[in-house]
Amino acid sequence: xxxxxxxxxxxxxxxxxxxxxxxxxxxxxxxxxxxxxxxxxxxxxxxxxxxxxxxxxxxxxxxxxxxxxxxxxxxxxxxxxxxxxxxxxxxxxxxxxxxxxxxxxxxxxxxxxxxxxxxxxxxxxxxxxxxxxxxxxxxxxxxxxxxxxxxxxxxxxxxxxxxxxxxxxxxxxxxxxxxxxxxxxxxxxxxxxxxxxxxxxxxxxxxxxxxxxxxxxxxxxxxxxxxxxxxxxxxxxxxxxxxxxxxxxxxxxxxxxxxxxxxxxxxxxxxxxxxxxxxxxxxxxxxxxxxxxxxxxxxxxxxxxxxxxxxxxxxxxxxxxxxx
Amino acid sequence: xxxxxxxxxxxxxxxxxxxxxxxxxxxxxxxxxxxxxxxxxxxxxxxxxxxxxxxxxxxxxxxxxxxxxxxxxxxxxxxxxxx
Numbered sequence: 024x025x026x027x028x029x030x031x032x033x034x035x036x037x038x039x040x041x042x043x044x045x046x047x048x049x050x051x052x053x054x055x056x057x058x059x060x061x062x063x064x065x066x067x068x069x070x071x072x073x074x075x076x077x078x079x080x081x082x083x084x085x086x087x088x089x090x091x092x093x094x095x096x097x098x099x100x101x102x103x104x105x106x107x108x109x110x111x112x113x114x115x116x117x118x119x120x121x122x123x124x125x126x127x128x129x130x131x132x133x134x135x136x137x138x139x140x141x142x143x144x145x146x147x148x149x150x151x152x153x154x155x156x157x158x159x160x161x162x163x164x165x166x167x168x169x170x171x172x173x174x175x176x177x178x179x180x181x182x183x184x185x186x187x188x189x190x191x192x193x194x195x196x197x198x199x200x201x202x203x204x205x206x207x208x209x210x211x212x213x214x215x216x217x218x219x220x221x222x223x224x225x226x227x228x229x230x231x232x233x234x235x236x237x238x239x240x241x242x243x244x245x246x247x248x249x250x251x252x253x254x255x256x257x258x259x260x261x262x263x264x265x266x267x268x269x270x271x272x273x274x275x276x277x278x279x280x281x282x283x284x285x286x287x288x289x290x291x292x293x294x295x296x297x298x299x300x301x302x303x304x305x306x307x308x309x310x311x312x313x314x315x316x317x318x319x320x321x322x323x324x325x326x327x328x329x330x331x332x333x334x335x336x337x338x339x340x341x342x343x344x345x346x347x
Numbered sequence: 348x349x350x351x352x353x354x355x356x357x358x359x360x361x362x363x364x365x366x367x368x369x370x371x372x373x374x375x376x377x378x379x380x381x382x383x384x385x386x387x388x389x390x391x392x393x394x395x396x397x398x399x400x401x402x403x404x405x406x407x408x409x410x411x412x413x414x415x416x417x418x419x420x421x422x423x424x425x426x427x428x429x430x
Binding site: 271272274275276280281282283284285286287288312 | 353377378379380383386387391392393394395397398
């Protein structure tokens with residue numbers, strides 16, 4: 024269980040809580056099938072969390088429960104201090120949602136649509152958070168300035184996705200759910216989207232929970248990564264913590280007298296020390312490559328699917344305690 | 348790539364094809380990145396002695412079946428046929 028740390032910004036309005044998300048033992052059952060079998064995690068204000076897991080692991084179900092779109096079977100869920108099953112308009116106005124596909128409003132023009140949707144949020148503006156987001160500023164932030172006058176039906180797939188993101192954040196949400204936000208983005212659009220996520224979390228302290236299948240993206244964006252498999256969180260930590268969790272081997276490369284060598288070892292430091300002891304200054308082009316998040320993720324999921332998920336979870340918890 | 352007597356030749360690609368093993372499978376088995384198998388097969392990198400022995404063990408053959416300091420005879424040559 025994650026322990027809340029001290030608030031990063033001391034001055035807060037009275038009564039606000041830094042635990043934006045607090046989920047304990049969340050369960051979801053469809054008929055006789057447990058889709059979620061006890062999910063527990065929390066998120067602090069301004070934290071970016073990536074929820075990873077194989078297809079059918081329960082990612083979308085989890086997000087839909089937190090959004091209040093789906094009623095849970097059991098468990099305690101607090102989202103922005105309220106139970107999503109009973110959240111009112113006031114509460115909903117503080118959430119942003121970007122679904123996997125959102126294809127509607129085809130005849131609206133980009134700028135008009137955002138201005139219209141934004142107007143619904145105006146009554147929920149606060150001293151700290153002006154609502155809605157200024158339309159021109161928003162259109163610019165998502166990189167749609169050149170297309171602001173277009174009908175949404177005329178946008179390309181990537182542009183449409185940017186509009187989906189704009190619709191999700193037009194109300195300046197305090198908590199933003201992004202379900203596979205960059206599906207269909209080219210590398211440049213992806214980079215711009217990452218910049219936008221950093222801006223939302225760093226400047227506006229928006230808490231973001233996103234799902235993705237792009238592990239490189241998760242590594243770049245997320246403060247913390249949760250791996251959901253078989254209806255449980257099997258790993259919870261930073262990309263770096265996760266990569267140290269699985270004892271995958273590191274690859275050592277070097278050259279000597281113009282010849283290139285490669286070796287794999289669990290103890291890269293020891294190997295390199297020995298390499299220098301033997302060959303000293305003849306060693307050049309030294310490179311140590313550790314397991315990527317993808318390697319770790321695959322190892323975790325395979326371990327889980329092999330029925331050893333309890334071992335994986337315990338190893339992870341031991342690792343975290345060791346780090347603390 | 349390397350000059351003089353330092354060159355190391357290998358038959359990793361041939362063994363892999365013969366056994367129906369993918370680069371990914373071999374990479375996972377010996378703990379290197381996927382692309383590194385390509386580097387090894389093309390001779391851009393030489394394996395450490397330990398890694399070479401592990402590759403040989405993976406294919407269950409003596410190390411000299413996989414690695415040599417002289418080029419391997421082409422398949423179908425006399426040396427190969429009499430072997």
